[in-house]
Amino acid sequence: MSKLFESIQFADLSLTNRVIIAPMCQYSATEAGEVSYWHEQQWANYALSGAGLCIVEATAVQAEGRISYADLGLWNDQQRDQIKALLAKVKSISPMPFAVQLAHAGRKASTDKPWHGRGQFAPEHAHGWQTVAPSAVPFAEQDLAPHALTLDEIQTVKQDFAAAARRAVEAGFELIEVHAAHGYLLHQFLSPLSNQRQDQYGGGLENRMRLTLEVLEAILQVVPQGFPVGVRISATDWMESQAEASWTLESSVELAKQLEKTGAAYVHVSSGGLHEKQQIDIEPNYQVPFATEIKQHVQIPVIAVGLITESQQAELIVRHHQADAIALARAILYDPRWVWHAAASLGESVEIAPQYLRCQPHGFKNLFHAFAESNA
Numbered sequence: 001m002s003k004l005f006e007s008i009q010f011a012d013l014s015l016t017n018r019v020i021i022a023p024m025c026q027y028s029a030t031e032a033g034e035v036s037y038w039h040e041q042q043w044a045n046y047a048l049s050g051a052g053l054c055i056v057e058a059t060a061v062q063a064e065g066r067i068s069y070a071d072l073g074l075w076n077d078q079q080r081d082q083i084k085a086l087l088a089k090v091k092s093i094s095p096m097p098f099a100v101q102l103a104h105a106g107r108k109a110s111t112d113k114p115w116h117g118r119g120q121f122a123p124e125h126a127h128g129w130q131t132v133a134p135s136a137v138p139f140a141e142q143d144l145a146p147h148a149l150t151l152d153e154i155q156t157v158k159q160d161f162a163a164a165a166r167r168a169v170e171a172g173f174e175l176i177e178v179h180a181a182h183g184y185l186l187h188q189f190l191s192p193l194s195n196q197r198q199d200q201y202g203g204g205l206e207n208r209m210r211l212t213l214e215v216l217e218a219i220l221q222v223v224p225q226g227f228p229v230g231v232r233i234s235a236t237d238w239m240e241s242q243a244e245a246s247w248t249l250e251s252s253v254e255l256a257k258q259l260e261k262t263g264a265a266y267v268h269v270s271s272g273g274l275h276e277k278q279q280i281d282i283e284p285n286y287q288v289p290f291a292t293e294i295k296q297h298v299q300i301p302v303i304a305v306g307l308i309t310e311s312q313q314a315e316l317i318v319r320h321h322q323a324d325a326i327a328l329a330r331a332i333l334y335d336p337r338w339v340w341h342a343a344a345s346l347g348e349s350v351e352i353a354p355q356y357l358r359c360q361p362h363g364f365k366n367l368f369h370a371f372a373e374s375n376a
Contacts (some may be wrong), residue, residue: 001348003319004019004311006318012228013227013228017050017350019339021328022327023057023058023232025068026038033066033079034082039056044089047093047096048353050337052097057101058103059072059164059168060104064129064131065104068110068112080168083173084170097175098174099173100173102161102178103185107188110128120140132148132185134188134196154201157185158211163222176227176229177231177268179232180232181268186211190209209255212231228266231267233256233268234247234252235269235287235290236252236290238271249293249294252290282307288306303324304317308331349368351369352370
């Protein structure tokens with residue numbers, strides 16, 4: 001029996017398997033932060049993948065929290081209503097649960113789309129705005145210095161995360177992931193490389209973790225009891241030359257413990273993104289050891305991600321208790337039927353839309369099961 005295709009529980013949400021589509025920015029929203037036709041076809045494609053869960057792209061809780069002018073948002077009710085309508089369409093073709101990653105880009109905001117070079121726009125540019133951060137320290141030397149958030153502005157950020165979470169539930173998402181990774185605002189507060197504050201949100205580890213924990217707590221206060229809220233973290237800044245003054249695996253272990261105490265449904269373990277001079281050793285499973293170490297210190301599920309591309313590779317990670325679930329990003333873009341192929345190679349079955357039953361390979365009588373007719 002495959003461990004990858006066993007069910008898993010995130011708070012009150014049960015997934016049929018342990019393959020999760022990781023959030024991937026599409027840079028295809030309208031300039032008002034609303035979904036476009038691109039999202040309609042993309043989310044429908046995700047829905048038919050056979051994965052246990054899809055977490056859609058980083059979705060900004062404030063307009064200035066977008067990475068680019070083409071990012072999704074949930075800072076107003078019109079954005080919520082359009083997402084709700086799209087999720088209703090998606091649910092008409094698949095019962096797979098959808099989640100949203102709530103985010104604020106902080107000092108890494110106000111950029112162009114990546115295929116246009118992703119340079120940072122100045123506030124006076126038509127597609128730019130003033131970035132914010134824990135301290136007035138830019139991400140890259142050529143970037144403009146961000147505005148250091150005041151205590152009142154930090155409270156507003158927390159309130160806007162909570163308001164976006166309430167809208168996410170109203171829109172029909174079944175899980176929320178808080179983005180505290182990849183050098184965005186919450187990660188900026190976590191790392192001493194970007195956080196040089198001298199108040200209750202800076203200095204020692206406890207203070208630097210404060211905002212992430214308070215955001216999680218604020219969200220949990222506005223979602224229904226038992227509604228799963230997880231957190232994605234960067235396990236390390238990959239700055240070995242400044243290990244004493246950066247975010248490290250040891251810091252992440254302590255953060256994971258505190259996230260569990262606060263009520264997180266899971267920890268999703270990625271890495272990097274905080275400093276332009278990071279040195280990452282990229283190879284298959286390169287982030288899995290981080291997830292494995294964190295898993296030793298918490299009881300909640302831990303998700304591994306990063307260059308996991310083969311079904312047997314994913315199976316062994318779960319089977320050997322290195323992580324509880326696997327997140328796929330580029331692999332699922334390249335092969336939208338990755339889960340089908342993994343099920344076939346591991347001798348398992350996966351639920352698909354009945355319209356696709358005819359493509360079941362000869363000899364694999366139990367490879368596919370149709371969704372219940374009421375959900376098809």
